[in-house]
Amino acid sequence: MANKILYPLIAVLALVAGLVGYHLLQPSHTPEHTLLYPQPRVLADFQLTSHTGSAVTREQLYGQWTLAFVGYTYCPDICPLTLAQLAGLHDDLQQHVAEPLNIWFVSVDPNRDTPAQMASYVQYFQQAAITGVTAGHDQLFPFVRQLGLMYAMSSTTDEHYLVDHSASIVLINPKGQLVAMFKPELAEGRVPTVRSQDLLADFPWVIRQLAKS
Template sequence: MTRTQKTVFILVAIVALIMGLTVNKVLSGKGQGDPTALIDAGIILLPQSRQLPPVTMTNQNGQPVVVNELKGKWSLLFFGYTFCPDICPTTLAQLRQIKSELPKEAVDKLQVILVSVDPNRDTPAQLKQYLGYFDPQFEGLTGASVDDVQKVSNAVSIPFIPADTSKPNYTVDHSGNLALIGPDGTQRGFIRAPLNNQKLVAQLPGLLQRK
């Protein structure tokens, strides 16, 4: 990756974060719960939900999943990949720990989904094996192409830079932020990286009660 690409990536991530922080100020007088406590936990809510694109991906069981039909539960979308050396295993381990400390009624309303930014290597079988190391109930999605994944990541403002797959042992530059998807299938906000386990365990149960 060139210096220019890195600069663009960083700027896009910063702009997305600033937008999130700005719009959450609009929410300060609205909604349920304590907005300050949510922000302190890294949870940035949008003033208006966003529609997800109707992109069809494949889950870890080889079944088709249409992204804008992720409904019925709150979903945490994490854009990563199974060959990731650092951010992904750390984040997934944290999400496993957070889930283990949430009350059962909150866990029943939540699903964690790894959206692969490396569809070239991340087959459904690879995703299933990898996620099994953390939590067999974690979901995985892989696309037919990088373009499909970018349509989803761009829609939720969590960017990544496609890798040069011709290089051996290549890595993919991506964000550690999570997209927060409501039970209606729309994006409700973000959870900023790095995750704060203790604060998220305190704030997520109240958030997950929302419709």
């Protein structure tokens, strides 16, 4: 009787051990639309102005996590969609980090995006964690470039000009270091934005990977 019970039990234990071993040997999954930098990238000093008119420097990044993206308040699609998405997901993402999680909307259109214009824009999204920042292009261009993002001003004289810019979102750690980039899904006929489901899945994955390093 003992053998009749023992042999099936051994078989079950062997099966479980095999399944566990199989999963442990599988290559780790890397999210398709997220770039985790092998080493955190230190950001050089910068001087920006917030939507409240106050100075913003690298020190404002310390002690918090920051999700940042570039755009402008007159943007017809990517910017309002991205900012609405981040505002709506903020509380869910905040649960994965102990420090405050802030959102930086970096305007690359300082000629039109005054502090007052940015303040009116960010307040529409009703999320206190959002800060609008901008500067002259002499400060703005190198800051955006070191984030791994880009923008290009139009040479047109039309007052309703558009600005080409990245649609990615970057993550900066509480030490003021760039650690990850969340990339948009590129699909024909769709506005290139980072998908909510990707951000919800990949953000905690990034935080776990950073905790291991």
